[in-house]
Amino acid sequence: MSTATATQTPVFSVSGLWKVFGPKPERIPADPELGALDPADLRARTGCTAAVRDVSFDVRKGEVFVVMGLSGSGKSTLVRCLTRLIEPTAGTIAIDGEDVRAMDKARLRELRRHRAAMVFQHFGLLPHRSVIDNVAYGLEIQGIGKAERRERAAEVVDKVGLAGMEHRRPAQLSGGQRQRVGLARALAVDPEVLLFDEPFSALDPLIRRDMQDEVARLHREEGRTMVFITHDLTEALKLGDRIALMRDGKVVQLGTPEEIVGSPADDYVREFVRDVPREQVMTARTAMRPAAPGEAAEGPAIAPEATVSEAIEAVARSGEPARVMAEGKCLGVVDHERLLGVVAGVAADTPAADTTDAVVAAGGRTAEATPVPQPAAPGKHRQATPPAPRTSPEDV
Ligand SMILES: Nc1ncnc2c1ncn2[C@@H]1O[C@H](COP(=O)(O)OP(=O)(O)OP(=O)(O)O)[C@@H](O)[C@H]1O
Numbered sequence: 001m002s003t004a005t006a007t008q009t010p011v012f013s014v015s016g017l018w019k020v021f022g023p024k025p026e027r028i029p030a031d032p033e034l035g036a037l038d039p040a041d042l043r044a045r046t047g048c049t050a051a052v053r054d055v056s057f058d059v060r061k062g063e064v065f066v067v068m069g070l071s072g073s074g075k076s077t078l079v080r081c082l083t084r085l086i087e088p089t090a091g092t093i094a095i096d097g098e099d100v101r102a103m104d105k106a107r108l109r110e111l112r113r114h115r116a117a118m119v120f121q122h123f124g125l126l127p128h129r130s131v132i133d134n135v136a137y138g139l140e141i142q143g144i145g146k147a148e149r150r151e152r153a154a155e156v157v158d159k160v161g162l163a164g165m166e167h168r169r170p171a172q173l174s175g176g177q178r179q180r181v182g183l184a185r186a187l188a189v190d191p192e193v194l195l196f197d198e199p200f201s202a203l204d205p206l207i208r209r210d211m212q213d214e215v216a217r218l219h220r221e222e223g224r225t226m227v228f229i230t231h232d233l234t235e236a237l238k239l240g241d242r243i244a245l246m247r248d249g250k251v252v253q254l255g256t257p258e259e260i261v262g263s264p265a266d267d268y269v270r271e272f273v274r275d276v277p278r279e280q281v282m283t284a285r286t287a288m289r290p291a292a293p294g295e296a297a298e299g300p301a302i303a304p305e306a307t308v309s310e311a312i313e314a315v316a317r318s319g320e321p322a323r324v325m326a327e328g329k330c331l332g333v334v335d336h337e338r339l340l341g342v343v344a345g346v347a348a349d350t351p352a353a354d355t356t357d358a359v360v361a362a363g364g365r366t367a368e369a370t371p372v373p374q375p376a377a378p379g380k381h382r383q384a385t386p387p388a389p390r391t392s393p394e395d396v
Contacts, residue, residue: 010058010094011193011225012082017055017091019077019249022048029054029090039248051077053249055091059193060242064219064226068236069246075229078246079195082227083112096192113142117191119182119199125170132157132166134181138189149188156184160214176207180214187218196228200235212238233272237261237281245269257281262342279308279343287311287342288324288332296330299323304331308342315339 018029028034028048035054042048051074059065067075080086082093084100093100095115103111112118117138125134132153139149157166160180170178179199186194196215200208212235219226219239230236236243237257244254253265261281264270285304300314300322311334314322321335 007061009061011061011096012059012227013092013094013097014058014082015056015092017052017078017081017093018050018089019052019074019081019086020048020050020089022046024048025089050249052081052088055244055249055251057244057251057254059225059227061225062223063241064215064228064239066228066230066236066240066243067246068230068233068240068243070231073246074249075231075246076197077249079197079227079229082195083116083118084108085112085118113138114189115191116193116195117186117189118195118197119179119186120197125178125181125185127170130167130169131162131173131181131184134170135184135188138185142189153184153188156187159187159218160184174207175203176211179203179211183211183214183218191224193225193227196226198229198231201230201232208235215239233276237276245272258283258286262286277309278345279312279339282308282342284308284311284322284324284334285331287334287338289334289338291323291330291333295321295333296323299333301325302334308334308339312336312339312343 016029018035020026020028022043023046025048028042028046028050034042034046035050037045039049042050053074055078057065067079069075077086081088082095082100084093084103088101095111100108100111126137129137132150135157136149136153139152144152154166157163160183162177162180162184165173165177170181173181182199200211203211215226215228216239218224226239228236228239230239237260240257242254242256243260244251245260246252247268253260253269255263255265258281260269261273261276261278264273283304284302284306287308288304299320300318302311302314302322302324304324304326306314306324311322315334315336321333323333324331
């Protein structure tokens with residue numbers, strides 16, 4: 001997903017957020033000993049479930065921020081806390097610097113209606129209304145006149161690919177089309193942030209892919225900030241500029257898809273991403289090594305954001321290392337050893353001249369391999385040891 005529109009400016013700022021369900025929930029975040037208990041012990045000792053445990057992050061303007069994790073890891077609770085659809089137990093939440101926990105009812109309503117609209121898994125459409133009236137509904141609540149809301153609704157109906165279906169009822173639509181109506185309804189109010197709660201999990205795989213492409217396209221075209229909940233890793237990697245991976249209420253890693261796949265923070269994350277085709281996520285910027293004398297002047301040129309898969313194609317076609325170019329400058333080169341190393345999960349950080357020897361000497365694997373040097377990325381976690389190779393060299 002393109003980060004071209006993302007900035008460092010936070011829209012949401014979350015710090016030390018807790019949501020505990022059960023009796024006297026405030027005592028859990030207030031007591032470090034209780035707060036440190038694992039979920040089973042906490043339940044046994046207190047009868048409480050900590051659905052969100054001491055979570056801190058920013059959602060940056062223009063990014064797609066994905067909250068991913070298995071069922072029960074706390075994704076929905078976390079995202080519902082952002083607009084206080086669920087009341088947090090402790091911590092701070094701000095939107096554009098404004099304290100969400102201090103908002104009164106009217107301000108909260110305005111937050112949910114205008115600033116952070118939610119697209120739900122069960123679309124919540126009004127069955128007796130046409131597509132266009134369902135889409136216009138949010139505008140109606142805002143008190144916008146009929147002519148204007150019809151006009152704005154028609155624009156977004158068109159934008160989500162439903163032109164020609166304006167007058168159908170929800171029952172006359174497929175699941176994917178209904179989800180588009182739900183999306184159009186959220187878009188119609190032109191919110192600063194769109195919050196998606198597993199919007200596509202009920203759709204069949206092909207329609208789901210269509211809808212993912214739709215969201216990616218909308219994001220590309222509009223650069224709207226999005227928070228997207230999913231339990232599907234492929235969806236997270238496809239859509240996310242950054243991903244917060246949750247387990248038992250905690251964020252175990254927050255990073256770009258490439259950081260999560262290339263530098264898993266712990267064994268849990270490593271296991272989670274084990275089967276990801278690394279060549280489709282990792283980029284030339286990560287795979288490159290410094291150019292040896294003379295290399296910067298020749299060979300095919302690729303962008304730093306090119307995937308390793310694309311780089312492999314360039315190297316295979318030309319038979320020589322590819323130059324990683326940005327603004328006319330050669331940042332480094334990728335050769336077949338580097339690229340194979342990424343695919344195998346054994347990328348080395350040895351300097352240009354030693355790289356080939358190191359990889360070849362180890363039969364395609366560098367036993368003491370460490371991650372390749374990368375430009376500093378905010379919030380990046382480095383792995384202590386590299387992930388186990390996904391395939392043997394013979395398989396590659
Ligand atoms: N109202 C509630 N009362 C008690 N426990 C709750 C409540 N809502 C959620 N939980 C618990 O909080 C934890 C996190 O739930 P949550 O729904 O946020 O997870 P999730 O990651 O969104 O799961 P899913 O993918 O299945 O929707 C779970 O253990 C759940 O059982």
